[in-house]
Amino acid sequence: MDKNLNKELYSKELFKVWSEKKDLLSIEEYFINKYLNNKNSNIIEAGTGGGRIIFEIEKLGFTNLEAFDYVEKMIHFCNEKKKKSNSSINFKTADATNLIDYGDNKFEYLLYLQQVLCFIDIDNLPKALDEAHRIGKQNSIYLFSFLNWESKFYNPILSKLVNFFRFVRGEKIDKYKLPWLNINGNINWRFLNKNQPQNTWFKEEIILEILNNCGFTVLEAKSRLNSKDKAGHLHIACKKRI
Ligand SMILES: C[S@@+](CC[C@H](N)C(=O)[O-])C[C@H]1O[C@@H](n2cnc3c(N)ncnc32)[C@H](O)[C@@H]1O
Numbered sequence: 001m002d003k004n005l006n007k008e009l010y011s012k013e014l015f016k017v018w019s020e021k022k023d024l025l026s027i028e029e030y031f032i033n034k035y036l037n038n039k040n041s042n043i044i045e046a047g048t049g050g051g052r053i054i055f056e057i058e059k060l061g062f063t064n065l066e067a068f069d070y071v072e073k074m075i076h077f078c079n080e081k082k083k084k085s086n087s088s089i090n091f092k093t094a095d096a097t098n099l100i101d102y103g104d105n106k107f108e109y110l111l112y113l114q115q116v117l118c119f120i121d122i123d124n125l126p127k128a129l130d131e132a133h134r135i136g137k138q139n140s141i142y143l144f145s146f147l148n149w150e151s152k153f154y155n156p157i158l159s160k161l162v163n164f165f166r167f168v169r170g171e172k173i174d175k176y177k178l179p180w181l182n183i184n185g186n187i188n189w190r191f192l193n194k195n196q197p198q199n200t201w202f203k204e205e206i207i208l209e210i211l212n213n214c215g216f217t218v219l220e221a222k223s224r225l226n227s228k229d230k231a232g233h234l235h236i237a238c239k240k241r242i
Helices: 002-011 015-019 026-035 052-059 072-085 122-135 155-169 204-213
Strands: 042-046 064-069 090-093 107-112 136-147 177-179 198-200 216-222 233-240
Touching (some): 002 015, 002 198, 026 233, 042 052, 107 122, 122 204, 155 177, 204 233
Parallel strands (some): 042 064, 064 090
Antiparallel strands (some): 136 233, 177 198, 216 233
16 A cells, blocks of 8 residues: 555656756766676666656666556656657556566666665565566676665664554554655655555665575665765665576
8 A cells, every 4th residue: 555655756746856856976986887788788677757867877878778657647758858858768557566578687787775675565675676686687786775774874764653553553564664745845644544555664684684595695784975965775786696
């Protein structure tokens, strides 16, 4: 149910802001420059939104590019942008948990940035990681980013509060799954209510273990480039091991 609430958010309230975003963050630039070095490789981006990252990658001279998002309106937006910019990126509507349209062992570089896997129910995360693993070639490189549990001092308090209400209502939801506190710059005053869109926040050691168990070797994990950057997102570079 949460997955659809997040999908609804990206189709409505968050559509404009995420479809129109531009430029790479410096930490994204760092990982892309460090790990994407063969311009002829096949690249795919998951949860592309308005194509911010994949269009920037095309500008860098990469040519075999694919991207998907589960919000059809985002893909329509990308295709319109593609027509205007003479781009050759192949966009598709797809859900990260079921990538039936993409063959096995196809991609050398796979980008799961901007926390795309945090919007998925924790029970479905292995499914999405299995799909990511399946479509990557052996030794392919993955760039992931996740919401970083340790980056917000209030997460443990928020989790206790939210889970008290869940307990009273008889709901069983993972304690690391928290409601959105801010939607499009507005405080979500309904965050304690039932049926709120939610994200999973990850402790570094937990997500590194999950990635390892799903067949990825972690090459590097970083939550910021320097002490001035916000540490909200944990960026992880991995290699497909098996
Ligand atoms: C925070 S936005 C990032 C958009 C873009 N990658 C960027 O950085 O500008 C997250 C995007 O992931 C998409 N998304 C979330 N869960 C998804 C899933 N399970 N499958 C495909 N797309 C998903 C949303 O629709 C949204 O466009």
